[in-house]
Amino acid sequence: MNQRLLAEIGRTQRLEILNSLKRSKGMSVNELVAKMGMSYMGIKQHCLTLQRDGYLDTWRRPQKMGRPEMVYRLTRRTHDLFAADSNKLTLELLKSVQEVYGANAPEKLLYNVFAKKTAALKAKAKGETVADRAKWLAKVRDAEGYMAQFTTDPKQGGPQIFECHSPILNLLDQYPIVGRLEQDMFEAVLALRVRVLFRSLNRSSAAAARFLLSQPINFD
Template identity: 30%
Template sequence: MNINLPDNEKAIWILKKEGDLPLKEIAQMMEVTVEGARFHLLKLAGEGLVKSENVSKGRGRPQQIWSLTARGHARFPDAHAELTVNMIQMIRETLGEEALESIIKTHEQKGEARYGHALKEEESLAEKVRKLAEIRTKEGYMAEYFEDEQGHLLVENHCPICAAAEACQAFCRSELNIFRSVLGQGVKVKRVEHIIKGARRCAYRISVE
């Protein structure tokens, strides 16, 4: 997998990006032995960053599945979270909800312009979504692009503005509007997984209407 991180950080990165996994798969992705992976996971568990539980899948012995704890997820920064939430609250209290909506709309328009400029050279929908994933990754969203029989899937494994989105979900609505705008007419964008609603990641199903 060529993850350029210290061994004690690789497992955290893998679980954030891939979700809950059994020990054997984590070891393969870390490119270490099963015992080596177990050593690192137990150390991380002692620090409260990961946890495991036994999961039964049909017949046979239960399988030990590892996942991040809330503290583990917190290792991936939420950009300026406390300041942003405080600013949102102050705008609400001093200027009102209408002013906050106006600010978010302006943010949306700037996002449309920025992404639209970056995507203008891409011809196919696949190229546009792939480029969008690259941009979002640079912005801290750990984004990935997939293509399957249903069309295109944009996955964001992390949300660097999660605290702001929880304080004002209009940010999430605005984000969806930006994607729909820059991907062009006749393209359907539907959010199928949402971190704010308890999912591990945000995912967008993208197809031609």
């Protein structure tokens, strides 16, 4: 975790706001008030400060009636506040592998790493149904720092594993094949096709991925 960013953000309430927003697709001030039990003006002031400092931006969420609602969401700048499994050394090692063994060497190495990780997950996977295995995989990914959750809301696309963070974001930036390897891993562990609805990796927004399960799930 980036200590400089922590010192800059300061107050515990601001960190609570960032943590709440991290596990969501964006929240209004009223939603943050209900979740945190603080005053409207207190939350609003913290959000304005975080927005001024580049940690939040806003968008207008459509409503069924009336004007769109202003919602706060995290920017890419907050990424270093959360867990990371890859770092500059990882990228330097892969670059050295490319220089020594050729242009395709890093991808071959990554493929091998994910093949082993996939085999290990398949051996440990728990659950008789796809839903049970998806819940188990989401729990494993959450423990690994992906802030994952299994949801079934039809309005959000149906059964899916929603990940609010990527500890290997810098690896994904440099080697996009990692996204495909993660998708292949999900499909192997769950034994069904998985569609990636979106993977937010642009410079202005926080990292997130949504893995949609492509067949009906029996919840009996």
